[in-house]
Amino acid sequence: MAERRRGAALEKALLDAAWEELAAGGYARFTMDAVGRRAGTSPPVLYRRWSDRDELVRAAIVHALEEQRVPTPDTGSLREDVLTLMREINATRVRFITVMNVHLAGYYQETGNSLGDLFTTGGEDTGDVLFDRAVERGEIDPRRLTERVKSLPFDLLRxxxxxxxAPVPDHVLEEIVDTVFLPLLR
Known part of the structure; x- marks a missing residue:
């Protein structure tokens, strides 16, 4: 007989199962019953933690993002920090980004809710750390650092x-940073 999961171990197993279900069938086929089957438990166990499937979808995405968190680079320059971060995302997150966008199209259409706010959930935002360091070093004018400008290189990468x-060629990453992004900050 399998050991009974509790607390954080149970929650991780449920969120892993929810993410796997979402990745396998997309939002349209995502149900509490399917997640329960995949996790080897019953829907009431899920409903005690999440009131509905949308709440569980959001929790699963936050969980997946935390599991996929990329280390914050510290190269000594904003250009190299942003390129290092983009290269890491490009090398390791193409499938994740594809799943997020393709399988969650139904979520956007059905609920009208954006999931953009989830990308900075769970602690200090990597981008903010990079930009704060660049301001401290005097590399960029903080008055030009809008939320849109901060997200621009990563939006273009996505x-x-x-x-x-597929992964983006390195010369394209450099072009995004050097010809589009950095000129907006100087």
Missing amino acids: HEILTTY
């Missing part, structure tokens, strides 16, 4: 990935 469903 766009490139979703255009080809």
Whole structure:
């Protein structure tokens, strides 16, 4: 007989199962029953933690993002920090980004809710750390550092990935940083 899971171990198993279910069938086929089957438990166990499937979807995404968190680079320059971070995302997260966007299209259509706010959940935002360091070093003008500008290189990276469903060539990453992003900050 399998050992009974409790507390954090149970929650991790449930969220892992929810993410796997979401990745396998997308939002349209995502149900509490399917997650319960995949986790080897019953729907009431899920409903004690999450009131509905949308709440569970959001929790599963936050969990997956935490599991996929990329270390914050510290190279001594904003250019190299952003490129290092983009290269790490490009090398390790193409499938994750694809799953997030393709399988969650139904979530956007059905609920009208964006999941963009989830990408900075769970502690200090990596981008903010990079930008704070760059301001401290005097590399960039903080008045030009809007939320849109901060997200721009990563939005363009995601766009490139979703255009080809493949890693982006390094010269394209450099072009995004050098010709589009950095000129906006200086």
